[in-house]
Amino acid sequence: MTARVLVVDDILANVRLLEAKLAAEYFDVVTAMNGADALEAVQRTKPDIVLLDVMMPGIDGIEVCRRIKANPQTQHIPVVMVTALDQPEDRVRGLEAGADDFLTKPVNDVSLFCRVKSLVRLKMLTDELRTRTGGDPLRLMTNEQITADNRPGNVLVIDNRAAVAERIRTALSGKHDVTIAVEPQQAIEACAQSEGGFELIIVNLDMEGIDALRICSQLKSMEQTRQTPILIIVDPDDHQRLLRALDMGVNDYLIRPIDKQELQARVSTQIRRYRYTEQLRTSVKASIEMAVTDALTGLYNRRYLETHLAHLIEHAVNRGKPLSVLTLDVDFFKSVNDTYGHDAGDRVLQELSGRIRSSIRNIDLACRTGGEEFVVVLPGTDLQTAERVGERIRKTVAGKPFNAAPECHLTITVSLGISALTTVEEGVDDLLKRADQALYRAKREGRNRVILSAA
Structure with missing residues (x-):
């Protein structure tokens, strides 16, 4: 395990001893002899862990720890207080300042490497997680929230x-x-x-x-x-x-x-x-959920559809299995928003999403691709079976009024177009384009119907 360790102590012999022990275990060691230099070194070297002496002239270790933990850019760096004092109040002061652990002088080798390696593992984990969340610790949890x-x-x-x-x-x-x-x-x-x-x-x-x-x-x-x-x-x-x-x-x-x-x-x-x-x-x-799901309906979004559909097509081709895609559009949805407001329109879309889920299998992929438009991917399903699924969705939507608002129950219908994988060369865009063309035919021919694409 390699990591950068900042050792802070006003006694040179103590610094050199810890430096030698850590270097022997292949840690990259940075040193500072007082609190001010320690704070500068934290900003300059970005250590993975700080070993911090409590008793120092000027800015003592407790105050250095408090400042490290108060800074959003450094509060995630683990701090271990190292002290010759073994009084409970010193430990309490250190923990209240945000210290992650403490060691008592003379420092035992097993204790030293146990604390350092454990905290470095934690630091590496949190660094990875912070990177995935954009690297902003304030979006996650502030130090005040942690210690409080x-x-x-x-x-x-x-x-x-x-x-x-x-x-x-x-x-x-x-x-x-x-x-x-x-x-x-x-x-x-x-x-x-x-x-x-x-x-x-x-x-x-x-x-x-x-x-x-x-x-x-x-x-x-x-x-x-x-x-x-x-x-x-x-x-x-x-x-x-x-x-x-x-x-x-x-x-x-x-x-x-x-x-x-x-x-x-x-x-x-x-x-x-x-x-x-x-x-x-x-x-x-x-x-991760926000990146791949639609916030309003909880269904997957277009980004996830395009990525995952490509994998499903590849899997179907490799296994010689059928695959169908169903596109769905709410009929006259603009009039719902214009007449009853966007809140009512949102409630219609949310309820519609629930009805779609109830009409398909767990392995099927339901997505909202924008506005009142939806796509359902049906792995292992041929065109005729997909048509029955489409009819089931259509009847589920049209068969019961939607609760768009208090005392406002609307009859909603949907038009659907269906395409099925026909050749090994067919890709995501081709499959969706043919389903969309079938959907447009459903719209032209009177809406509230299911149309199959031509092969």
């Missing part, structure tokens, strides 16, 4: 030692909702039944008679928990299993004996990070 989200988290604790699990529940009481599972099958059932989904899973690696690493592997393999962060509790000398757990994707760990303040801080950090990435995923999904 103090809703209780939904935490699952997997531990067959009741006393240990209860101590964790007590430590998190009032801050998060905790569910305890005492054996693997119970944990899997809890994940499947959790309505909102768990936002963090805590696994005790030292359970009696249970291979906890296998549980972690299963959780990372399950669809319901693949993205859910896992925090493990491990003995101080159990380095081998700790490293194996980190390699399989475990997000964080706590060394026994568990410090209550560190438990609370790490749980809150993981939940906050999970919510942020989920928000990004939701934004990406919404952006």
